[in-house]
Each structure stands twice: as C-alpha cells, then as structure tokens.
Amino acid sequence: MALEQYIQRIEDKLHLLVKKLQQVQSENVLLREEITIQQQALQQQQQSIEQLEEKLHLMKIAASTQGSQNVNTEDEAFRKEVxxxxxxxxxxxxxCIALLNG
Incomplete structure (x- = not known):
C-alpha cells in the first residue's frame, strides 16, 4: 500500500510539473509577442525621430537662407556651414561640367 501511495504522489507531482511547464511556456510565448510589439513601436519611434530631425535641419537651412535679422552665434555658425x-x-x-566638356 505504501508503494502505491508513493507512486501516486510522484504522479501527482509530475502532473503538477507538467502543468507549470505549460503555463511557463504559454507565458513565454506571450512575452515574446510583447517584445516583438515593443520592438516595432521602438522602430517606428526611431523613424519618426529621424524624420523630425531631418525636418528641423531643413528648417534651419531655410531660415539661414532667408537671412533673418535675429542672428545669434549658433545661427551664424550654421549659416557659414551651409x-x-x-x-x-x-x-x-x-x-563634373568640366569633365563632360573635356
């Protein structure tokens, strides 16, 4: 009788371990999906930042070519760079023109 109880306890523990393994595996799948979603969101945000930085750069170029009266040293340095x-x-x-004509 003791051997049957011992085997039953082992089976119960084994079933419990299998159930926990399945829970952990399903949680792992969910976490991987969440990571993928977060990575996609991060990539979109990085693209948005790059686009905004490009727009800012173009706006600075446009402002420097218009020759506004409010010139500070940073703007003047940027104008010289442009x-x-x-x-x-x-x-x-x-x-290039010389090479084409040559």
Missing amino acids: RGKINEYIKEIDR
Whole structure:
C-alpha cells in the first residue's frame, strides 16, 4: 500500500510539473509577442525621430537662407556651414561640367 501511495504522489507531482511547464511556456510565448510589439513601436519611434530631425535641419537651412535679422552665434555658425556646403557642391558641379566638356 505504501508503494502505491508513493507512486501516486510522484504522479501527482509530475502532473503538477507538467502543468507549470505549460503555463511557463504559454507565458513565454506571450512575452515574446510583447517584445516583438515593443520592438516595432521602438522602430517606428526611431523613424519618426529621424524624420523630425531631418525636418528641423531643413528648417534651419531655410531660415539661414532667408537671412533673418535675429542672428545669434549658433545661427551664424550654421549659416557659414551651409554656405560652405553650397560652395563645395558648386565646385563639384563645376568639376563634373568640366569633365563632360573635356
């Protein structure tokens, strides 16, 4: 009789362990899905940030080309940077034209 009770207790514990394993596995699946959703949201937010940074950069360029009267040192440095880039582009275009004509 004691052996049958011992076997029954082992079976009960085994069933309990199997049930807990299934719970943990289902929780793991849910957590993986949540991670995927969070990663997608993060990627969308990063894309949004990049787009906003690009818009800000374009707005600064537009403001610097309009020559507003309110010039601080940061704006002036940015204007010089933009003018330098424009000059670089013009030189590159001139080189390309010279190569095409040559």
